[in-house]
Amino acid sequence: MALSRRAFGVGLLGAGVVGTGGYFAVKDRPELQGLLGSRTTLSGFIGGEKEAFLADRDVVSALGAYGLTVNGRVAGSVEMVREQALLSQSPQFLWPSSSIMVDIARQNGVKIRNDRVVLNTPVVVYSWQPVVDGLMKSGLVTVTNEGHHQLDLKALLDAVLAGTDWSKLGVNSLYGRARIVSTDPNRSNSGFMFAGLALSLFSGNVATADDLAASGGKVQAVFRNMGFKSPSSGKLFDQYLAGGLGGEPMIVGYENQLVEWILADPSRWNRIKASPGAKPVVLYPRPTVYSAHPLIVVDENANRLVEALVSPKLQELAWTRHGFRGPLGTATGNADSAIGSLLPAEVDAVLPMPDAGLMLSLLMMLAS
Incomplete structure (x- = not known):
């Protein structure tokens, strides 16, 4: 109708x-x-x-x-x-x-x-299984009950400053002195945060202006030891994967970077795990800082x-x-x-970063 x-x-x-x-x-x-x-x-x-x-x-x-x-x-x-x-x-x-x-x-x-x-993502150190095996022998790396690797970053930085050879740290697969590389702290955040963490580790607590005067030179020496520093966390991670064990034995990065790389191609990760070659390993500095x-x-x-x-x-x-x-x-x-x-469900050993004014002073020191 x-x-x-x-x-x-x-x-x-x-x-x-x-x-x-x-x-x-x-x-x-x-x-x-x-x-x-x-x-x-x-x-x-x-x-x-x-x-x-x-x-x-x-x-x-x-x-x-x-x-x-x-x-x-x-x-x-x-x-x-x-x-x-x-x-x-x-x-x-x-x-x-x-x-x-x-x-x-x-x-x-x-x-x-x-x-x-x-x-949020914690700052971590990326390395390779042969390096980690050696550092475990020397006590710089320990494994939690859940199977996660923790790094005594202060002891590693002390070894770097002392010019210690890899072999003295239990890593016989590498020649020369121990080294760790981060991004440029005046350009990229992972290097910036690593600098703040290193200063606090040398100071024994969250760094203050007095600590900068006392320990800033040590942080400066660590960064000078790195040589070229990438301007980008992503580029440094790509260098790490491309350079392998010999090219980039240890770098500073973010936890999410390896996860993202694995999830982009899980079958590739399974092939790497099954192969006899060196495998990437994520180390959690204890303490670390959250990005x-x-x-x-x-x-x-x-x-x-x-x-x-x-x-x-x-x-x-x-x-x-x-x-x-x-x-x-x-x-x-x-x-x-x-x-x-x-990945651990939580990262509990975390330090606050030094304040902005102190970090800007540290950046000026590292730029000189």
Whole structure:
């Protein structure tokens, strides 16, 4: 039976009310913004260790549900908050790898509208099985009941400063003096944090200005011993994998880097584990420092990116695909079987970093 004109009009009115209500329901829920068809493109600088995360298709899709497209350009964490050549490009957000960078950005005139730690990963040392086997004999590396390797970093740094040969540390597969390499602390966060950790280890506690005067020279000597220092944590990790046992025996990096590399190709990892060659090993310095990843909002629109990144979906992807822990340093999903028991559930031996003013003074010392 045909509808009357009046009934048809009432039907259209009802549909309009439902449609309008649906529009406002979606509009008020940031995780559904993408359904409206509008996208906001946000541009800013990110630490290189987060490049693969933002390139992940599922991450791109999850951000799209928030109506966001993120254009993250890679820069060193220290550079992005200090270099006017970068800041003059008017980034809408900065995503460095240390909470201290928030204070340094503010000191450099960045008008911060908001900041929030959205990811965490501890600083670790990467080495190879033959090196670890030797260091276990000399007592510098121990294994926990859960099978995780802990490193006495202070003892290792003392050996480096003393010019100790690898063979004296139980590592007969390497020639010459023991060494460890990090990134450039004046450009990249992993080197920056390693410098702060080393200073605190030489000082016996979280370093103060007096400790810088007393032990800063030791940190300076450790970094001079490294030779060339990469400007990027990602590039150094690639050098480690490409250089192998002889090229890069020990480097400073982030826990998530090996996890991300394994999950990118689990079958490759299984082949490496089954092969007779040297295998990568992650060592947890005891104590270590946490690399917090704060999203610094410069443009108000980037507040939506903070909301997206702390959502359960993106937090789960950060952990299960890329090895980033949540804001509190804990797992935010079920670990893939490829990494299994590779990671400790929690990293409990953690030191705070020295304050921003002290770290800037240390950077000046290391740049000379």
